Amino acid sequence: MKTVLIIDDADSMRMTIKELVELNGFSVIGEAGDGKTGIGMYKKFKPDIVTLDVIMREMDGIETLKQIMEFDADAKVVMVSAMGQELYVRDAIKSGAKGFVVKPFGEQQIMETFKKVL
Numbered sequence: 001m002k003t004v005l006i007i008d009d010a011d012s013m014r015m016t017i018k019e020l021v022e023l024n025g026f027s028v029i030g031e032a033g034d035g036k037t038g039i040g041m042y043k044k045f046k047p048d049i050v051t052l053d054v055i056m057r058e059m060d061g062i063e064t065l066k067q068i069m070e071f072d073a074d075a076k077v078v079m080v081s082a083m084g085q086e087l088y089v090r091d092a093i094k095s096g097a098k099g100f101v102v103k104p105f106g107e108q109q110i111m112e113t114f115k116k117v118l
Helices: 011-023 035-045 061-071 086-094 107-117
Strands: 003-007 027-032 049-053 077-082 099-103
Touching: 003 011, 003 035, 011 027, 011 049, 011 107, 027 035, 035 049, 035 061, 049 061, 049 107, 061 077, 061 086, 077 086, 077 107, 086 099, 099 107
Parallel strands: 003 027, 003 049, 049 077, 077 099
Antiparallel strands: none
């Protein structure tokens, strides 16, 4: 079973993503509400895929992504952001993100992105 780490500062978004991915046969091995905690969890669990919010307090998703990619250049990170944040897409792709999902998203959108990334 493929494993997922969810990094998002919004509890409701973590819960939504967790429900969607578990319904589709993935195992959520960790959830983090901030980038620093998420990086530590990535290093500990080495998940198959990471969902990472772009806008977070303290350390944003782009910086978190860069640090994960420094640790593991093969990390499969899917960025999650609200509409209107297209500027971040370019930064995320340049920094190593393998996919991008725009909020609000549906089950089909996130699962298709996971398939492409994996």
